[in-house]
Amino acid sequence: MMTDVLTAGSFAMSASRIAKSFGDTRVLRNIDLQLAPGEVVALLGPSGCGKTTLLRIAAGLLSASSGLMQIAGKRVVDGSAFNAPPEARGIGMVFQDYAIWPHLSVLDNVAFPLRMRKQRRGERDARARRALDRVGLGHLTDRFPGTLSGGQQQRVALARAIVAEPPLVLFDEPLSNLDRELREGLALEIGTLLRELGLSAIYVTHDQAEAFTLADRVAVMLDGEIAQIAAPEALFSAPEHVEVARFLNIGALVDGKLCASSGFTCTRARLTLPSLAGMAPEGPARILIPRTAIRPDPQGALMAQVLRCQFQGDRYLLHLGLDDETASLVCPTDRPAAVNSQIPLAIDTHRLRIFPH
Ligand SMILES: Nc1ncnc2c1ncn2[C@@H]1O[C@H](COP(=O)(O)OP(=O)(O)OP(=O)(O)O)[C@@H](O)[C@H]1O
């Protein structure tokens, strides 16, 4: 995405140095985030890191303590003094609790944003029907929300959020009340729908699979800050911080020492990696061994202890311990291994990441 050549006015959303405190507690610190038109960004982070707070500020439901925000080139936040009301922002929203109105039919729920925009009934009903067709609910227009399943209610909320084709759609864990299977299917559908309509969106979740399924870029949010924002593959292959690697559970983090001549050594894991010589400044370092970098191999240089062997139908998952502390890895194989036995692993050193201490 060529966001760097776009000027602020041509972003779907542009936030700069957004901060938010509740009393003395700083919940958001200096958030910078830009979305190109048509881009879908997932905000991924642990509970309490500030995802909903940021989304509520973008929606106009909460004021910022400081910072600037524009939506489709229009100023919506300017420090704590200016906060455009939600209805002036023209955005679509889908939240966890479906928030569709029980006293309105499915069609009237979806047509509601168009009614707010003073569209004529004939026109708005036609557009609402088209939006409902898109989410697969064209046959339920006259039903009332109380008679729908959770998944169907969330589709109604989705149709209502996109019906006016807003410059920005905000999602806050829209699928977390649904069961896993439904969630995966719907995440894929939401991504496809947003792309077909060319809509920009911020999608909050703490589910990695959901974020990776539908986002162009994923912003990993930790403790009120965006620790890294990148395409899903880039986040996995090149996490910039130990905390990002740990949160994404990419692999084992092993502490050791880097030396210009002998490479990386970690006595606890009985691991030496001469090929890492000269890769980073000498001294204490932590390496990330991604799950994808190891495989069982009789000639392998790294010994690991089998902690658990889990049968999964089409394969076994080995839970492996690398040292006597926390470094552990999960490795799929087609053969079982005895618990507590030692097995040798081959490492693809090109995939390792070094984090100097
Ligand atoms: N109105 C409020 N007053 C005081 N503290 C608040 C308020 N709203 C949120 N917080 C605090 O701000 C922090 C971030 O909350 P937020 O709801 O943004 O987290 P989140 O990332 O969405 O978490 P989750 O994944 O659990 O939804 C939390 O510590 C929360 O307790």
Ligand SMILES: [Mg+2]
């Ligand atoms: Mg939240």
